[in-house]
Amino acid sequence: MPAYRFTLSVLLAVFAHLQTQAASLDTSGLKSCGETTAVGAIGGARFATPEGTIVKLALVKAPELWKKGDPYKSWPYAEEAKAALIAATKGQTLHLFCEGKEFNSQGEQVAHVIMPDGSWLQHAMVAKGHVFVFPRPTRRRGLDMLYAAEDEARAVRAGLWALRNLQPVPADSDVQTGWFNIVQGTVLSAQRVGSTIYLNFGADWRRDFTVEIPSTAETHFRKQDIDPLAFEGQFVEVRGWIDYKAGPRLLVQGPGQIRLKSQPAKSQ
Known part of the structure; x- marks a missing residue:
C-alpha cells in the first residue's frame, strides 16, 4: 500500500505539472515593446534579435553559460537550457511587453515574451525546469504563476531540478x-x-x-x-x-x- 500511494502521488504530480505547460500572461498596462524573432540564444534566458538587440527574459534566470576560454565554468544544465530556448523560439514571431525599465544596465531589453499562440514563454521555460524564477523589485507581473510552475517542476524533478547541486x-x-x-x-x-x-x-x-x-x-x-x-x-x-x-x-x-x-x- 505505501508503494501504491507513492506511485499515485507521483502520477498526480506529473499530471498537475503537465497542466502548467502553457499559460498566458495578463499584459494589460504593460508597455508593448514590439515584435521580433530570435536569431540565436545566449544561454537559457537571453536571445539575440535581427535588430542586434539582446532580449533578457524578465523574472527568470538560466544556469550560467560560459564560452571556452572564459574565466568561469558553465553551470550544470546550461547547455540544455540554451537548447530549450532555441527550440521554443525558432521561427516564431515574438511579442515583447516591458514592465519597469525597458533596458538594464548591460543594455539588454528586459521583456515578457508572448508566443504567437498567446502563451507566455517564461512560464513554459519555468514549468519545464529550464530556468529559475528570479524576480527584480520593479517586475512582478505573473510572479505567483511562475512560482507555482516552479514548485510543480521541482516536485517532478523536471529539467535542472533533477540535478542535486542545483537544489x-x-x-x-x-x-x-x-x-x-x-x-x-x-x-x-x-x-x-x-x-x-x-x-x-x-x-x-x-x-x-x-x-x-x-x-x-x-x-x-x-x-x-x-x-x-x-x-x-x-x-x-x-x-x-x-x-x-x-x-x-x-x-x-x-x-x-x-x-x-x-x-x-x-x-x-
Missing part, C-alpha cells in the same frame, strides 16, 4: 559563497541595525547565513505592505547571489526573492 540548500548548512543559490530555513531573529534589516538564520551572525535587506529594498517591501521584521520565526525560502560578509550573506533587492514555505518534514 535548495538548508540555511544551517555550509552555504556556498560566490554562487547563485536558493536557501531554506527558519529566521531565528530579525533585527534593524541603522537603516538595514538583517534576517539571521543562526545563533552567531558573525558566522552563520544572513539575509541583508538595505533601505532601498525595504521600500519595495513596504509598497507591498510587507514588514521584513515579521519574518522572524518563519520558515522561508530566499534566492539570489551569496557573498561573504561575516559569514555567507544574501543581499536582497526586493520582496520577490523571499517567500514563506512549509517546513519540510524531517526524515525518520
